[in-house]
Amino acid sequence: MKGLEVMNQLSLRLRQNENLCGTYFRMEFEWPIELSPPVPGQFLTLRTGRGFVPLLRRPFAFSGFHPERRQAEIIYEKRGDGTTLLSELSAGTTLDVLAPLGNTFPFPKEGRRPLLLAGGIGMGPMFFFAEQLAQRGLNPLLVLGSRNSLQIPILPLFRMVETLIATNDGSRGFSGTALDCLSSYLEASPPEELYELYACGPYGMMKAGSSWAKDRNIQSWVSMEQTMGCAVGACMGCVIRVFAPQVDEGIDDPGSYARVCTEGPVFSGDLVDWEGAIHG
Amino acid sequence: MAETSNFDSSVKIGNAVLKNSVGVASGTFGYGKEYEELLDISELGALFTKAVTLEPRPGNATPRIVETPGGMLNSIGLANVGTRDFFTKKYPYLRGLDTKVFVNLAGSQLEDYCESLEFLELNAPLAGYEVNLSCPNVKCGGMALGTDPFQVELVTRELRKRTDSPLIIKLSPNVTDISEIARAAEAGGADAVSCINTLVGMWIDTTKKRPTLSSITGGLSGPAILPVGLAAVYRVSQVVNIPVVGLGGIMEPDHGIQYLLAGASAIQVGTANFVDPSTAHRVVLGIEDYALRNGLRSIEDFHQFLGKKVVF
Numbered sequence: 084m085k086g087l088e089v090m091n092q093l094s095l096r097l098r099q100n101e102n103l104c105g106t107y108f109r110m111e112f113e114w115p116i117e118l119s120p121p122v123p124g125q126f127l128t129l130r131t132g133r134g135f136v137p138l139l140r141r142p143f144a145f146s147g148f149h150p151e152r153r154q155a156e157i158i159y160e161k162r163g164d165g166t167t168l169l170s171e172l173s174a175g176t177t178l179d180v181l182a183p184l185g186n187t188f189p190f191p192k193e194g195r196r197p198l199l200l201a202g203g204i205g206m207g208p209m210f211f212f213a214e215q216l217a218q219r220g221l222n223p224l225l226v227l228g229s230r231n232s233l234q235i236p237i238l239p240l241f242r243m244v245e246t247l248i249a250t251n252d253g254s255r256g257f258s259g260t261a262l263d264c265l266s267s268y269l270e271a272s273p274p275e276e277l278y279e280l281y282a283c284g285p286y287g288m289m290k291a292g293s294s295w296a297k298d299r300n301i302q303s304w305v306s307m308e309q310t311m312g313c314a315v316g317a318c319m320g321c322v323i324r325v326f327a328p329q330v331d332e333g334i335d336d337p338g339s340y341a342r343v344c345t346e347g348p349v350f351s352g353d354l355v356d357w358e359g360a361i362h363g
Numbered sequence: 364m365a366e367t368s369n370f371d372s373s374v375k376i377g378n379a380v381l382k383n384s385v386g387v388a389s390g391t392f393g394y395g396k397e398y399e400e401l402l403d404i405s406e407l408g409a410l411f412t413k414a415v416t417l418e419p420r421p422g423n424a425t426p427r428i429v430e431t432p433g434g435m436l437n438s439i440g441l442a443n444v445g446t447r448d449f450f451t452k453k454y455p456y457l458r459g460l461d462t463k464v465f466v467n468l469a470g471s472q473l474e475d476y477c478e479s480l481e482f483l484e485l486n487a488p489l490a491g492y493e494v495n496l497s498c499p500n501v502k503c504g505g506m507a508l509g510t511d512p513f514q515v516e517l518v519t520r521e522l523r524k525r526t527d528s529p530l531i532i533k534l535s536p537n538v539t540d541i542s543e544i545a546r547a548a549e550a551g552g553a554d555a556v557s558c559i560n561t562l563v564g565m566w567i568d569t570t571k572k573r574p575t576l577s578s579i580t581g582g583l584s585g586p587a588i589l590p591v592g593l594a595a596v597y598r599v600s601q602v603v604n605i606p607v608v609g610l611g612g613i614m615e616p617d618h619g620i621q622y623l624l625a626g627a628s629a630i631q632v633g634t635a636n637f638v639d640p641s642t643a644h645r646v647v648l649g650i651e652d653y654a655l656r657n658g659l660r661s662i663e664d665f666h667q668f669l670g671k672k673v674v675f
Contacts, residue, residue, distance in 0.1 A: 090400050092640055130638070135433045135586045135614060138638060179639070181401075310428045312437065313637045315401070317393030317413070319442040320428035340421055340442065 123212035127182035146207030158207035191279035202284020228261025293352030303352030316345035324359030377529030377554030388633030389467035419445035434585030463490035497535030512547035519551025557608035600626025616649020
């Protein structure tokens with residue numbers, strides 16, 4: 084059996100590709116028997132077609148693994164040429180997948196309740212992690228923020244995991260951001276309770292979440308996004324600014340870069356230089 | 364597989380013999396290890412490392428990459444560990460590879476190139492060097508050096524004095540006459556030239572009304588530049604008597620074969636490594652298959668069809 088750290092170029096059979104809600108789609112595909120299952124936080128890249136436009140592979144975080152049918156899944160948003168092509172693929176299609184890539188969400192330290200902040204399409208890896216935490220009896224709190232009620236799926240996961248829903252337009256659940264929703268919920272919690280925060284979603288949400296956590300002495304973990312070239316650590320394209328030497332490359336000036344594909348995508352919120360230009 | 368013996372896939376560059384004509388291009392394959400799980404590196408004729416500069420460079424601000432129709436723009440800014448860390452962290456792995464490893468050297472001025480090469484000759488000798496005189500994404504040196512025939516000859520000559528290993532000069536397509544630069548490299552003592560590096564390009568975010576790349580412009584690569592690379596290789600191979608290494612947009616075996624027919628003695632797969640890491644493997648097989656089907660016995664045999672010494 085190959086270890087988790089080994090990446091593979093795989094031909095995987097697409098089993099299901101459905102509209103989840105609004106502009107979000109869910110894709111389920113066979114996972115090779117000889118490979119370890121993907122772990123929450125990890126991602127894959129795939130080709131959206133066989134031609135040269137779009138050219139580059141697209142990265143997607145794993146959103147679940149179903150051991151009973153040995154299938155893995157991603158949740159993606161249809162928003163550009165590549166994801167539009169992807170949404171048109173039908174079951175039976177063979178996908179060209181590079182996986183598993185990247186690191187994983189660390190489990191919370193003992194006695195800390197995991198708080199999961201999911202923003203928009205960042206919901207995928209948070210669902211995966213929430214499920215894993217719940218299975219281990221670690222009682223996660225999942226806060227799902229979206230633009231409006233149309234972008235909120237209906238999932239069995241919500242019966243398993245305590246879930247709060249926030250929408251920007253107030254069309255469902257809490258009216259406002261996921262972080263505000265979390266913050267107001269915790270006001271009613273016992274002050275001695277300890278937490279660890281996990282966030283995946285828009286840059287602004289993760290930046291605010293990281294800062295919120297820091298103010299409360301809570302360890303935060305964020306899953307970062309950046310345009311990728313190779314996704315295997317070779318091209319140095321998908322970097323973000325961090326407050327530490329880059330792990331592998333040994334460039335030890337302060338205000339260095341780390342590769343989202345290799346040192347990430349999950350980083351300690353404290354490590355990310357949120358003021359450094361990331362998305363221009 | 365008895366037929367295989369009819370085609371000699373090897374290529375000679377300076378005093379190095381490559382087992383076949385297919386390499387992977389600098390900047391698209393890291394320092395090899397990044398791809399070891401995805402491709403059998405021993406199948407490659409050559410590996411061209413990510414550019415190495417004398418001192419470490421953190422690289423440019425982000426975003427560094429944007430996709431364009433049939434291509435991509437990059438502005439990495441030669442992010443790399445520098446020669447000393449290259450020696451301690453990358454060299455031990457590279458030296459053990461069963462392929463010819465060429466260190467891609469970059470710098471801002473002549474002295475940087477010389478000092479880097481001297482350090483590597485002494486501490487980290489590999490198969491040879493590819494000299495990047497054509498990076499479009501650094502402020503001084505790089506492309507500025509590579510667009511002036513006098514400077515190209517000077518840098519080549521100085522490096523030639525410092526090594527007997529193969530010296531390949533990588534040429535920029537961002538010039539009026541690439542064959543003039545190629546001749547300068549040959550005059551300076553280069554063992555080969557590789558062409559082409561990326562083309563200067565730009566992409567604009569119409570929502571934000573500003574360039575997508577932090578550095579405004581970047582280097583265009585991918586299948587969009589294939590015809591440009593082919594024309595450059597064709598023109599250059601008409602006017603120099605040293606091997607030409609062709610690259611730019613090779614996605615399929617047919618593209619590599621076109622470069623060989625255009626006059627290239629070796630080729631490099633670049634951006635395709637990002638799209639399909641098995642490309643180089645497929646190109647190696649495709650060239651062999653083509654040679655056998657067409658009765659070609661060596662890489663030189665590919666050069667008989669388009670002729671030599673056509674005057675432009």
